[in-house]
Amino acid sequence: MTRFSADWSRRNFLRGALATGALVLPGSGALVGCATSGGGQEATEGEKSADNPLAVPTDAPIEIYIFNGGFGDKYATDVHEPMYKEKYPNAKITHKAEVDIAGALQSRFVGGNPPDFVNDSGDGQIPLGQLVSDKQLYDLTDLYEAPSWDDPDTKVRDTLVPGAVEQGTFGDKPYVMNMALTVYGIWYDKALFDEKGWTPPATWAEMLDLCTDIKAAGIAPWTYPGVHGRYMVWSLLSMAAKLAGPEVLVAVDNLEEGAWEHEAVKESANALASLRTKGFILPGTEGMDHIQAQGQWSAGKAAFVPCGSWLESEQADVTPEGFEFAVMADPLLSEDSAMPRETIYAVPGEPYVVPAAAKNPRGGLEYMRIMLSKEGAKGFTEQVSSLTVVKDSAEGIELPPGLTSAKGVLEAAGDNVISWMWNNWYGDMWNPGINAQMGDLMTGRRSVDEWAAGCEAEAKKVRDDDSVTKYTR
The missing domain is CATH 3.40.190.10 (Periplasmic binding protein-like II)
Known part of the structure; x- marks a missing residue:
């Protein structure tokens, strides 16, 4: 897929x-x-x-x-x-x-x-x-x-x-x-959230507060496919676009110099990186593939996992009875963001x-x-x-x-649906390129500034390679 x-x-x-x-x-x-x-x-x-x-x-x-x-x-x-x-x-x-x-x-x-x-x-x-x-x-x-x-x-x-x-x-x-x-977002078990009285967070500040409560309840707040760091890119770019507007995504698509070092992109990267520093990521996540991470999540070991709307189908054979799949739009980094919280990354795939x-x-x-x-x-x-x-x-x-749930968040987004093209246009830039960079960020092997510079370097490889056909939007 x-x-x-x-x-x-x-x-x-x-x-x-x-x-x-x-x-x-x-x-x-x-x-x-x-x-x-x-x-x-x-x-x-x-x-x-x-x-x-x-x-x-x-x-x-x-x-x-x-x-x-x-x-x-x-x-x-x-x-x-x-x-x-x-x-x-x-x-x-x-x-x-x-x-x-x-x-x-x-x-x-x-x-x-x-x-x-x-x-x-x-x-x-x-x-x-x-x-x-x-x-x-x-x-x-x-x-x-x-x-x-x-x-x-x-x-x-x-x-x-x-x-x-x-x-x-x-x-x-x-x-x-x-x-x-495909509708992308942050997935959770609605039955668990209803039982615990937890509300899906609208802002990143609310996310961190909720993660504290989730951890106190003996559940890891987050997991993700550690060997496929690109899963976290979906949330990163979505939150950056909400903060500064979709023009951020156009700049990334068009391989514009400095696009990955935009303040909104770095602020989003810093937010996601803080999940590790605050101890909100399930131990062992770094070495998990998507099946393992999603399996831990559906087993109730973690509360949130980033994914696309194929998740429910992919987990069908291992999901316990009573589990209720639900997805939320990525939280706002600031209450005065350029786009509303309901903005969703949804893309034909x-x-x-x-x-x-x-x-x-x-x-x-x-x-x-x-x-x-x-x-x-x-x-x-x-x-x-x-x-x-x-x-x-x-x-x-x-x-x-x-x-x-995915259909509901898509309808709630209305015209506020975002997408990007660079990952389709430039396969090597996506994987292993940005995929590897994101893995390094989430494990602390790179700081946010080092990560941004690394992403810029991946974009530059494509920009400077005359053998690669370039596209713009």
Whole structure:
């Protein structure tokens, strides 16, 4: 899922290219030694009609790769693939579920023989920005301009929530379809809070006061995935944007010099770092991955954990009876902040792509159109317990407590929804870059000033690297 960015870096990509006899020429975006379609739009198509607006070759096989992570793959096998098969009964569907997408598909992308549809997610995600700059992804413009599955008079793009298309856009073209609408925040057990009479804090001062009470009750106030420090970046940037305004995030996205040393960013970093110095973090957190930290949290060992709204689904098999998932917006650092407390970081995520060199790219687009139908979106939500980018697709569905809470904080935020793009655009800057810097901050290996300078250095690496395609917003 999109919470992870890859350790599968440009250097690994190049090593794989050399191993297969294909080489990415620095700065060229071209692959030597394999045939790509340069966007794929000239690939063989079927006959376009009102019933087949994307000109899908109706009897062409389609090969689908799904990331087998927190969402599993039943939403594909039980919902979307049957819908595709019903419309195209002569099309053979080949389905694969993989934990390591890069490991499974690196050589195929470089060799010019990728599948037709890929859920490019997980720890082994192939960096999306790199795939775009190397011209490995198919332009999705035709998908978004096509009539929607449910209403021929409404384009697919007009059935989606604001920002859904933009989140997968690089430069002036969309290359990534993000299906899940992820709400990020600080999670807690509402049943426990009700029992103890604790109120979710609105300000950071209230957070610290509550943490004191929680610790006195014999519970660690906080835990987080220590080996994935980036989980804390979500709260850090959210609180910084609330304090100084969303322009802070734009500066970070645009790789502006000094963006990570902005006073609001440093104040947010200082607040989170204080959780350690005040003894509010569960012992052992530093060495925990997301499963371990979340497991300690749902077992009642810690009161708060930062995460996205996939959390409830990911913890479904280990959550004790009576536990009630709930999420709160990150607290305000100051009562005179630029944005209201209800401001939430929510972003379309869980990326899906059609490779440029796919044998059946139009089938890949059609598969996406099916996913973005009302039936496809509803089935996705029912299978994986996640909101989707399709407007009103959760209406009429009985949502579990955590997703109900996430939907509530999203509605409370109204137009005050923030997001950023740099982590999608620059995979190595996100992980290991800022991920490692955040880990050092939270464990005290770096001071706030040292952390900010380290983040600036990570941004500078990208800014000064002529082989990396730059994007702005």
